[in-house]
Amino acid sequence: MTRNPGTDLRVDWFETIHINTPATERRAASLPARRSLKKDHQAAWLLNAIRCIDLTTLAGGDTPDRVARLCAKARQPVAPDLLAAMGVGGLTTGAVCVYPTMVAAAKRALGNSGVPVASVATGFPAGLMPLDLRLAEIRYAVDQGADEIDIVITRAHVLRADWAALYDELRAMREACGAAKMKAILATGDLKSLENVAKASHVAMQAGADFIKTSTGKEGVNATLPVSLVMCRAIRDYGAQTDHVVGFKPAGGLRTAKDALNWQVLMAEELGRGWLRPDLFRIGASSLLGDIERQISHHVTGRYAGAHRQAIA
Numbered sequence: 001m002t003r004n005p006g007t008d009l010r011v012d013w014f015e016t017i018h019i020n021t022p023a024t025e026r027r028a029a030s031l032p033a034r035r036s037l038k039k040d041h042q043a044a045w046l047l048n049a050i051r052c053i054d055l056t057t058l059a060g061g062d063t064p065d066r067v068a069r070l071c072a073k074a075r076q077p078v079a080p081d082l083l084a085a086m087g088v089g090g091l092t093t094g095a096v097c098v099y100p101t102m103v104a105a106a107k108r109a110l111g112n113s114g115v116p117v118a119s120v121a122t123g124f125p126a127g128l129m130p131l132d133l134r135l136a137e138i139r140y141a142v143d144q145g146a147d148e149i150d151i152v153i154t155r156a157h158v159l160r161a162d163w164a165a166l167y168d169e170l171r172a173m174r175e176a177c178g179a180a181k182m183k184a185i186l187a188t189g190d191l192k193s194l195e196n197v198a199k200a201s202h203v204a205m206q207a208g209a210d211f212i213k214t215s216t217g218k219e220g221v222n223a224t225l226p227v228s229l230v231m232c233r234a235i236r237d238y239g240a241q242t243d244h245v246v247g248f249k250p251a252g253g254l255r256t257a258k259d260a261l262n263w264q265v266l267m268a269e270e271l272g273r274g275w276l277r278p279d280l281f282r283i284g285a286s287s288l289l290g291d292i293e294r295q296i297s298h299h300v301t302g303r304y305a306g307a308h309r310q311a312i313a
């Protein structure tokens with residue numbers, strides 16, 4: 001798929017945006033009821049969610065061994081007998097997501113599986129480091145073999161409405177990413193208003209982000225449906241303005257199969273079914289896969305899988 005090349009900074013495209021918060025919250029709350037996903041249909045959507053998971057470990061205690069176990073799970077996210085019973089083969093997660101010093105271990109463990117490695121960078125999670133060090137961290141991760149870079153923005157640029165500063169740092173980050181895809185984490189829980197979320201989304205896309213992502217998983221409030229709705233509409237508006245396509249990644253706090261279904265309904269309702277694929281939609285999650293596997297096991301066998309079937313995540 002062609003990458004989003006970005007545009008010049010066009011503040012006029014978003015400066016008058018006004019978000020009706022109660023209406024956004026109402027629409028978000030109505031989403032879960034908009035599609036009734038039962039039985040086989042629901043299992044198919046859960047399998048699709050797995051295809052779109054960025055299986056994540058971002059903990060101080062990460063080690064190459066722990067990352068290797070995560071990668072084994074990414075290569076084979078569901079027990080083969082369950083998949084065989086559903087007539088599905090070759091299922092992997094969308095990517096694994098790790099800290100830069102774990103990229104090499106992840107690449108080794110993933111081998112020729114085709115599962116991409118995403119690395120966080122730019123002083124994740126707060127991003128409060130000098131820009132040259134943040135750019136150097138991107139280059140390090142790319143050099144280690146990262147296929148995708150999940151960057152964090154300087155929240156202060158948004159809070160001060162300094163769109164030029166935000167655009168310039170994102171442009172520099174996009175350049176440092178080179179051939180690696182750039183996923184721009186807005187840390188929406190820090191941005192104070194839905195207007196700010198919408199405006200930061202536009203600036204990130206104008207600067208060439210391949211994906212916009214809600215959260216690091218470390219903010220007080222992480223992915224929510226209202227914030228995600230605002231970001232999806234920004235993606236739609238940017239697409240209408242430029243014809244460029246940008247992906248969406250909710251992340252942080254998504255833990256249940258129900259969450260995976262709700263966010264897919266959001267994508268289908270706001271952007272269309274065509275967006276439910278890993279090059280346009282990812283779910284960043286460290287502990288979602290276990291619940292999805294439990295539901296799939298229940299679908300196939302009529303009972304919930306024991307914990308032994310769920311090695312990690």
Ligand SMILES: O=C[C@H](O)COP(=O)(O)O
Pocket residue numbers: 056058097215216217218251252253254284285286287288
């Ligand atoms: O990008 C992914 C997030 O860090 C994962 O957050 P989580 O641990 O709440 O699933």
